[in-house]
Amino acid sequence: TQLLEQSPQFLSIQEGENLTVYCNSSSVFSSLQWYRQEPGEGPVLLVTVVTGGEVKKLKRLTFQFGDARKDSSLHITAAQPGDTGLYLCAPDGGRDDKIIFGKGTRLHILP
C-alpha cells in the first residue's frame, strides 16, 4: 500500500490570505485526484492531474503535479469561508483499481 502524506494536517487562516497544502509520496502515480469534503457530506472531486509538472486552475484554486509524479500541491488564493473543508488527495487505483486516500488537510477560513 502506497503511503500518502498530506500536510499540514490542520490550517486555520483569515479570509483573504493565500495558502498551500501538500500531498507527498515516495511512489510514482499515473494520476492524482484532489477532493473536498464538507461537513456531513461525502468527498467531491475537484480535479485530476495526470502529466508531470501539470498545473490546473479552478477559479482561485491552483493544482500542481510534481515533475516526478510523486507529489502534488494545492494553492488557494484569497481564501474565502466557502473554501472551508477537508481536502483529500488520492492517486489512481493502479492495476487493481483500489483507491487509497491521504489523511487530508482540514482547512478553516475565518471570516
Next chain:
Amino acid sequence: DVKVTQSSRYLVKRTGEKVFLECVQDMDHENMFWYRQDPGLGLRLIYFSYDVKMKEKGDIPEGYSVSREKKERFSLILESASTNQTSMYLCASTPAGGTEAFFGQGTRLTVV
C-alpha cells in the same frame, strides 16, 4: 445526475447487533468501496468490490463483511457491532480503470 445513495444518514445500534449498511449506485460502475472515516485517521478502506460477487479486503476488514449480489448494490455488514465501530461510513464507486470516485453522503453510525 449521477448518484451514490446510502440507505441511512444516521444510525444508532446496540452492541452485539448485526448491522447492515446499504449502498446503491446508478452509474453502472464496476468498482464499489466501503470506507470508514474517523478524526485524525482519514478515510480507511474496509472492503472493495470490482465485480458482482467479487470482493477484496482493504486495510481494516476485521469485524466487517460485505455482499455484492447485484452490480448496483454493495452492502457492508457488521456481524456483531461494537462501540469501536462507531464512525462515519462512506460508500464510493468508480468505473473499471476509472480514477474519479463518486461518494454517497455517508452514514454516521453510533454503537451504544
